[in-house]
Amino acid sequence: QVRLVESGGGLVQAGGSLGLSCSASGLPFSSSNMGWFRQALGKEREFVAAINWGGSVTYYADSVKGRFTMSRENAKNTVYLQMNSLKHEDTAVYYCAADYPPQIGVPRTAPRYDYWGQGTQVTVSS
Secondary structure, eight states: OOEEEEEOOEEEETTOOEEEEEEEESSOGGGOEEEEEEEOTTSOOEEEEEEOTTSOOEEEOTTTTTTEEEEEEGGGTEEEEEEOSOOGGGOEEEEEEEESSOSSSSOOSSSOOSEEOOOEEEEEEO
């Protein structure tokens, strides 16, 4: 079975930082494109960041550019999302996603990934 488990969510003040991790198992992680998405209460799921299997291509939503950094460590089957300068509007459930086999050489920014984690809550207080 494919399993994606997010961790690191919590409550943080506006302007603060938080780091998320996603541990993957049951799939060829080093051959999988990975993404982070988020869904605020009452809103649709939206793209946050994505990275290709080798880590050479990274995309970010305009709303998080310059504040969030996505990375991966294939030897640990783990992807990360470092979130800095957090804003109240970043409050959402954050989901890790895996795409295997990737059909294109760059990661998708649309929520069309094959596998999803259960999500971790990030709350930014104002």
